[in-house]
Structures are given as C-alpha cells and as structure tokens.
Amino acid sequence: MTDATAETPRRGSGTGSLMVPDARTAKRNAREKRFRLYGLVAVCTGILMLALLLTSILSAGLSAFRQTTIQVEVPLVAERLDPEGNRDPAQMAKVTTFGYAPLLRDALIGTIESAGIETELDPRAIADMVSDESVAQLRAFVLANPGVLGQTIPVEVLASGRIDGFFKGRVTYQTAELDKNISPEQLQLAEALQEAGLLATGFNWRFITAPDASTTRPEAAGLGVAILGSFYMMLVVLALALPIGVAASIYLEEFAPQNKFTDLIEVNISNLAAVPSIVFGILGLAIFINFAGLPQSAPIVGGLVLTLMTLPTIIIATRASLKSVPPSIRSAALGLGASRMQTVFHHVLPLAMPGILTGTIIGLAQALGETAPLLLIGMVAFVREYPGAPWEGGLFDPATALPVQVYNFTQRSDPAFVERASGAIIVLLIFLLIMNLAAIFLRRKFERRW
Amino acid sequence: MNDMRFTERTVATDEVKIAAKGVQVYYGDTHAIKDVTIDIADKTVTAFIGPSGCGKSTFLRCINRMNDTIPSARVEGDIRIDGEDIYDKRVDPVQLRAKVGMVFQKPNPFPKSIYDNVSYGPKIHGLARNKAELDEIVETSLRRAALWDEVKDRLGAPGTGLSGGQQQRLCIARAVATSPEVLLMDEPCSALDPIATDQVENLIHELRERYSVVIVTHSMSQASRVSQRTAYFHLGEMVEYGDTGDIFTNPKDERTENYITGRIG
Numbered sequence: 230m231t232d233a234t235a236e237t238p239r240r241g242s243g244t245g246s247l248m249v250p251d252a253r254t255a256k257r258n259a260r261e262k263r264f265r266l267y268g269l270v271a272v273c274t275g276i277l278m279l280a281l282l283l284t285s286i287l288s289a290g291l292s293a294f295r296q297t298t299i300q301v302e303v304p305l306v307a308e309r310l311d312p313e314g315n316r317d318p319a320q321m322a323k324v325t326t327f328g329y330a331p332l333l334r335d336a337l338i339g340t341i342e343s344a345g346i347e348t349e350l351d352p353r354a355i356a357d358m359v360s361d362e363s364v365a366q367l368r369a370f371v372l373a374n375p376g377v378l379g380q381t382i383p384v385e386v387l388a389s390g391r392i393d394g395f396f397k398g399r400v401t402y403q404t405a406e407l408d409k410n411i412s413p414e415q416l417q418l419a420e421a422l423q424e425a426g427l428l429a430t431g432f433n434w435r436f437i438t439a440p441d442a443s444t445t446r447p448e449a450a451g452l453g454v455a456i457l458g459s460f461y462m463m464l465v466v467l468a469l470a471l472p473i474g475v476a477a478s479i480y481l482e483e484f485a486p487q488n489k490f491t492d493l494i495e496v497n498i499s500n501l502a503a504v505p506s507i508v509f510g511i512l513g514l515a516i517f518i519n520f521a522g523l524p525q526s527a528p529i530v531g532g533l534v535l536t537l538m539t540l541p542t543i544i545i546a547t548r549a550s551l552k553s554v555p556p557s558i559r560s561a562a563l564g565l566g567a568s569r570m571q572t573v574f575h576h577v578l579p580l581a582m583p584g585i586l587t588g589t590i591i592g593l594a595q596a597l598g599e600t601a602p603l604l605l606i607g608m609v610a611f612v613r614e615y616p617g618a619p620w621e622g623g624l625f626d627p628a629t630a631l632p633v634q635v636y637n638f639t640q641r642s643d644p645a646f647v648e649r650a651s652g653a654i655i656v657l658l659i660f661l662l663i664m665n666l667a668a669i670f671l672r673r674k675f676e677r678r679w
Numbered sequence: 680m681n682d683m684r685f686t687e688r689t690v691a692t693d694e695v696k697i698a699a700k701g702v703q704v705y706y707g708d709t710h711a712i713k714d715v716t717i718d719i720a721d722k723t724v725t726a727f728i729g730p731s732g733c734g735k736s737t738f739l740r741c742i743n744r745m746n747d748t749i750p751s752a753r754v755e756g757d758i759r760i761d762g763e764d765i766y767d768k769r770v771d772p773v774q775l776r777a778k779v780g781m782v783f784q785k786p787n788p789f790p791k792s793i794y795d796n797v798s799y800g801p802k803i804h805g806l807a808r809n810k811a812e813l814d815e816i817v818e819t820s821l822r823r824a825a826l827w828d829e830v831k832d833r834l835g836a837p838g839t840g841l842s843g844g845q846q847q848r849l850c851i852a853r854a855v856a857t858s859p860e861v862l863l864m865d866e867p868c869s870a871l872d873p874i875a876t877d878q879v880e881n882l883i884h885e886l887r888e889r890y891s892v893v894i895v896t897h898s899m900s901q902a903s904r905v906s907q908r909t910a911y912f913h914l915g916e917m918v919e920y921g922d923t924g925d926i927f928t929n930p931k932d933e934r935t936e937n938y939i940t941g942r943i944g
Contacts, residue, residue, distance in 0.1 A: 564781035565803070566774065575803075
C-alpha cells in the first residue's frame with residue numbers, strides 16, 4: 230500500500246549487513262505477518278460458526294431419526310369392526326377410528342396385565358400413552374387386509390409424543406408434573422413397559438417415508454411427501470433450466486453479435502440473478518396459477534418458478550465456463566474448416582462441461598433450499614396424500630417441499646416439532662451435500678487439461 | 680548476413696496460386712492493410728517478414744477468411760485462389776478453409792487423442808468413407824508432418840501431452856489431413872526451441888512439393904532458410920516482394936534494407 234512511495238533509496242547509508250534486516254524490511258514483514266493472521270482468524274471464525282451450526286442442528290435433530298414404539302397384541306373382534314359380517318371394504322369403512330380406539334385401548338391394558346405390570350392408571354390415561362395416529366394406522370391396515378379380522382395380531386404402535394420425548398430426554402418427571410398431556414405415573418408405566426421389553430426406541434424410517442401429520446401428533450410426522458415434492462421439482466428444474474440455460478448461453482456467447490441489445494440482455498440476466506426469490510413466487514402465482522390455470526401446490530408450478538429462479542445462475546456459470554475455453558481451440562477448429570456450430574459442439578462445449586455441470590448443480594442446490602416462492606404458490610399446504618408417479622400426472626398433484634416442511638414444523642406449538650424441524654433440516658443438508666459431492670465428482674471426471 | 684545458406688533458389692513453377700489485388704483491411708477505424716497486391720506462386724514457400732504490427736499476419740488471415748471471425752474486421756479488394764474470388768458471396772468460408780489450411784503461432788492441438796486431432800478435419804469434411812480410409816489419412820498426414828515414427832505407438836495418447844515441437848508438427852499434420860492446396864503458417868516456430876524449429880523447417884521444405892506454403896516469420900534467418908520468395912511488410916504496406924536471395928542480398932527499398940540489416944524491427 231505505502232510500499233510504492235517515492236522515497237530516496239537509503240541502501241547506501243549505513244553498513245547495511247544482510248544479517249540484520251533494515252527497518253523498512255522489518256516493517257514490511259510485520260505487515261505481511263499481521264495480514265496472514267487476519268486471514269487465519271477469519272477462516273477459524275468461519276469454521277467455528279459452521280461447527281456451532283452443525284452441533285446445534287445435529288443435537289436438536291438427530292433424535293428425530295429414532296422413534297419409541299410399543300408392542301401390543303390386538304384382538305381384531307370381527308363383530309365390532311365388520312358389523313354386517315360380509316367383509317365388504319365399503320361396509321367396513323363405515324367403522325371410524327372411534328370404533329377402533331376402544332379395541333386398541335383394551336389391547337394395551339391386556340398387554341400390560343399379561344406382562345404382570347401393576348398400574349393404578351385409568352384406561353383413558355393408558356390409551357393416551359399411544360399416538361392417536363396408531364388407531365388410524367390400525368384401521369388402514371385392517372381395511373387393506375380384511376382377512377385378518379377375528380385374529381389377534383401383534384402391532385407396533387407409536388408411543389405418544391411425550392412418552393417418545395421421555396426416552397429422548399426431552400420430558401422428565403419434573404416437566405411431566407406441570408404438563409397436562411402426561412403424568413409421572415404414565416412415565417413410570419412406560420419405564421415398566423421398557424423393562425418388560427414391550428417398549429423400544431428404534432430407527433425411525435417413518436420420518437423419511439411417512440407423510441406429514443396433524444399438529445397434535447408430532448410423533449407421526451414424516452417427510453415422505455416433502456421429499457417426493459422436492460424431488461419432482463428438481464426433475465422439472467433440471468429438465469427445463471439446463472437445456473434452456475445452456476442454449477441461451479451458447480447463443481449469447483458464441484453466436485450473438487456484440488451490440489447494445491445483447492449488452493442489455495447480459496445486464497438484465499445479471500440483474501435477474503439478484504432478484505429476491507419471493508418476487509419469482511409472485512410471478513409464478515400470477516402467470517402459472519392465475520393465468521395458465523395450473524393447480525396450486527403442484528410440483529410442476531414449483532418447478533417452473535424455481536426454473537425461472539435458477540436460469541440466471543446457470544446462464545452466468547455457463548457463459549463464464551464458455552469464456553474460459555482458450556480462443557486458440559476455436560481458431561484451430563475454424564481453421565480446419567469446422568462450422569461455428571461444429572466448433573462449439575465438438576470442442577468448446579466438452580471443455581466447458583465441468584463448469585456448466587457445477588453451475589447447474591449449484592443452481593439446483595439453491596433451488597432445493599428455496600422456500601419463499603413456494604409459499605406463494607400454495608406449497609405450504611398440509612398435504613397427506615403422496616403425489617402420483619410422474620408419468621401418472623404426479624407433477625400436478627399437491628405436494629410440499631423440504632424447506633417448506635421445515636417452515637411448517639417450526640410454526641407448530643408442540644415442542645416435539647422442534648426435533649422434527651431439525652431432523653428435516655438434516656435431511657435437507659444431506660441432500661445438498663450429496664449434490665455438491667456430485668458437482669465435485671463431475672468436475673473431476675470431465676476436467677481435461679490443455 | 681553473409682553466411683546465410685540460401686537453399687533452392689529456383690522456384691519450381693511460376694503458376695500463380697493466390698492473386699491478391701488492392702487488398703485493404705480495416706479493424707474498426709484502423710487501416711491495418713493498405714493496398715496490398717501480390718501474386719503467390721504454387722509449390723513455393725513464400726515468406727512474409729516485417730516488424731511487429733506491420734500487418735503480415737492480418738494479410739495471411741485474409742487468405743482463408745479467418746478475419747471473418749473478428750466482428751470489427753472489414754476486408755476490401757480482391758483475393759483469388761486459382762482464379763476464384765474467395766470473398767464472393769457464394770463462397771462458404773468453411774469450404775475455403777478446408778482448401779486453405781492454417782497453422783497457428785502457438786501449437787493448439789485439441790485436448791483429444793493424437794488420432795482424433797488428425798482425423799477431425801477429414802471426418803467433418805467427409806473425406807473418408809470408412810475407418811480404414813481414415814486410418815490411412817491419419818498415417819499419411821502424420822508421416823508428412825514427420826511425426827509418425829514418434830507417435831505411431833501411442834495414437835490414443837492426448838495430443839496435449841506431446842512436447843512443443845511435436846505439438847506443432849501435430850498441428851501441421853492436422854492441417855495437412857484435409858488435403859489443402861495452400862498452407863498458411865503464422866509464425867509456426869516462435870514458440871519452439873531451435874531443435875524443434877529445425878524439424879519444422881525441414882518439414883516446410885518437404886511440404887512445398889505438394890502445397891503452396893505461405894509463412895509469416897519474425898526471424899529473417901528463417902525466412903532465408905525456408906523460402907523461395909519473400910515479401911517485406913511495413914506499417915500495413917507491402918514494401919518489396921521478390922526472390923528471397925534478391926531481397927536479402929540486394930534490397931531495393933531503403934526500409935527493407937534497414938530491416939534486414941537490423942537497424943529497425
């Protein structure tokens with residue numbers, strides 16, 4: 230900085246031994262040392278913040294991948310579940326979860342008694358120890374398999390959110406005394422059940438595969454629909470943004486004449502990359518839903534909006550990597566009599582490929598984590614039905630997306646959703662990590678020296 | 680400069696291959712080439728010499744219309760190859776460039792295998808009907824570029840892995856593979872060491888038997904070694920053009936004399 234001041238050289242003054250650095254050199258070296266230190270401090274701060282972030286998310290969210298379940302032998306009394314006795318699913322469906330609830334309650338009490346556990350809890354308090362979701366699951370299972378009627382089947386039912394929290398350290402005897410949803414006696418019973426081997430905490434596949442559940446059933450909430458929705462949107466973004474983005478970049482970089490108009494386009498592409506994502510959401514709402522009449526909450530609309538958002542990123546990355554291909558390669562091909570298009574597709578594009586792929590994957594990762602525009606096009610809805618397969622029009626079925634699901638979980642009052650939200654963030658981060666690794670892998674694979 | 684060995688002064692043929700008349704080139708507002716008229720003979724090595732920025736490379740690039748790729752460049756005048764105006768509207772520069780090959784200053788092989796480098800031209804111009812014919816073209820081209828013996832066992836190796844001199848000969852092989860009639864060389868040896876330069880110069884001698892070779896060079900000794908005819912360019916004008924021996928021993932123009940005796944340039 231001040232090195233270049235025009236000072237008269239003082240090299241001749243003094244004895245000037247090489248063994249003793251002069252004042253100027255010492256100052257310069259000290260400055261360099263200080264600068265390196267700043268850099269090191271900055272990097273360390275960054276690493277520390279990252280470590281804090283990961284620790285906080287992992288400590289809060291890892292428990293979402295474990296779930297407490299209770300083993301119950303349920304006698305499926307045919308007279309109560311199929312009053313007509315004809316095993317007709319339509320008739321059986323008339324028995325609602327209210328018909329199944331007493332069955333499960335009695336089965337639970339029976340299980341406790343046969344295990345030889347003494348309890349003074351009333352049946353209602355015992356029934357509250359399992360998730361309401363379990364009754365619905367039992368009903369769905371029976372309706373899908375009418376043949377099991379009349380038998381006694383072993384069922385693994387979800388423990389309620391508070392019992393689950395007790396085994397994850399979230400709920401204690403102290404908090405249970407203040408909590409109207411759980412009592413210390415219920416916790417005692419749960420511990421007794423665990424000792425009897427009837428209650429266990431295992432890996433929670435349902436968290437990844439199951440759909441979302443209502444605000445009162447955090448123990449049943451899963452990410453299945455959100456993961457599928459996000460995946461469908463990524464398919465749409467990849468299928469649209471990559472070809473459109475690459476074609477636009479190639480045209481602008483290799484074919485378009487250099488004039489005011491292309492300059493204007495270039496400036497506006499850079500501007501679009503900086504537009505807040507929620508603006509794209511409003512655009513999507515206005516164009517794709519209100520004008521084009523596409524369904525709300527559908528991955529196709531989400532994908533289209535995210536495509537608009539990702540395009541500038543891909544175009545900028547692609548143009549940069551096309552620019553970085555040495556012009557001598559273009560001259561070589563043109564000099565041999567290759568056409569412009571042959572030059573681009575045979576020589577320039579393969580060399581630019583690593584950059585294009587990295588840019589695309591980074592754009593996709595950005596789109597995967599985007600929440601704001603999806604809120605506006607209705608993907609924040611509570612969706613329990615899985616969207617169909619893409620070839621069955623699943624792209625038009627309602628779905629949610631991973632980041633929106635995180636947002637949804639954090640809006641709910643039950644403290645068990647904190648764990649679910651952090652767990653969903655972990656899943657999202659894992660997907661982002663995989664995509665970034667893919668970017669690195671592809672870069673390595675396609676990279677060629679020249 | 681008395682020790683220069685003037686090789687083969689005799690020009691094989693007086694048949695004119697390239698005839699340029701009143702060529703002007705503008706880069707935007709800059710007048711880069713001023714009214715150049717020159718007849719370049721077939722089966723001859725013609726050298727363009729002159730100080731940097733005198734327009735010799737620009738003029739060379741007019742001959743295969745590589746200047747078309749520079750948006751601001753404008754070429755006026757008349758350049759004919761075998762009597763055909765190459766700036767005629769009906770001429771496709773792609774076809775022209777297959778007929779007029781070019782070798783660049785810096786070796787620029789494609790980052791592909793040696794085989795793919797040489798076979799690319801024949802492939803895009805459909806010169807080979809099958810793999811065997813293509814193999815033959817690749818072999819003859821590499822032989823003509825005096826590279827075959829060095830690379831015949833590793834045709835699949837990347838062209839970028841060769842040494843600088845080999846890379847330049849690969850580029851020559853690549854240019855020769857499309858069976859051009861004219862070979863333009865833009866300072867082909869400026870990035871090479873003396874040994875590689877010697878190899879390329881020997882190659883130019885052999886190439887002259889088949890092609891009309893036009894070479895731009897900064898080195899006057901190189902011009903005297905490889906060429907039969909020499910043109911001296913100065914500030915966009917062609918000052919003097921004649922047999923190489925005459926230009927170097929008995930220059931008519933003062934500027935040429937100043938240049939070759941080392942007073943300018």
